[in-house]
Amino acid sequence: MTEFLTKIFGSKEHRDIKKLQPIVSEINSLESSMQPLSDDRLRAKTDEFKQRLKKGATLDDILPEAFAVVREAAIRTLGQRPFDVQLMGGIVLHQGKIAEMKTGEGKTLAATMPVYLNALLGRGVHIATVNNYLAKRDAEWMGKIYRFLGMSVGVTLSSHEMTREEKRLAYQADITYGIAQEFGFDYLWDNIMATRIEDKVQREFYYCIIDEVDSVLIDEARTPLIISGERTDTSDLYKTINRIIPRLKGADKSELEKRGIEREEYEERYDYIIDDKSSTRGTASLTESGVAKVEKLLGIGNLYxxxxxxxxxxxTQALTAHTLYKRDIDYVVQDGQVIIVDEFTG
Structure with missing residues (x-):
């Protein structure tokens, strides 16, 4: 029955493409009117769009012409002309949906059109990438289009690479590139560490495009963003816990299951269990008997x-470090400091 209906009405993908086709055709029809414009006149379109928006026009109203302007700017600055599939991808991104594009279909270029369109409101647009290299590369590469059209471009990098003032300036730009995690850390800093409004670096959020969205919002979302301030000296506690962990007895869950050992049995026999299937790196968690043993070794009541x-x-942290982290794979020691290797970005 489903196949029969699909043959009559088409798949959802085909119906979605059919809805986009009239907009793509309108953008294509404007190409010939953009080509004769001088660079200054093409750049002046940005101010023209902003004025139209102030007078009540919507982003959807000016979308075809704005996309046509970006296409022409891309040709003049990069020598690349966005194809229809990229126009469709850009429209979908503007609509707040996920655009899945194959390798080589030019998703980086496709994103420039909705980015430019939404930046016209002056409320700031963020492009979240998966690492510093891509953030800096795309800001420079695609930034040529935006700057040609009179837009400012900024990049926010990790705190050890730029000052808070440099970050603030980056966020004041029309378009800001950065690592998805860094946007999160900057948000935490503004809302936890900043004591004055003027100390904050971010402004109100409006529109964001996330590259590799499945990795960022699913895979990396398992790793919490933690920001810490000054704390009292806990070196003695570190040393105490570090001596306790080696005294615990652990086992690998998959190995226990292969041997047919039931959970009730291994919960009693072992102090912690390693589950290498629960995440990319795996997890190590105390059993009830393990909790009791730790409480006894520490001389405390309820651990939790x-x-x-x-x-x-x-x-928890010491158990993870002892059982799951391997030197020069999960962490490196550099200049006397332990540096964790990000499992997603390296």
Missing amino acids: DHTNIDFAHHV
């Missing part, structure tokens, strides 16, 4: 009572 939160945190 709010008064023992520091103990619980250090035990």
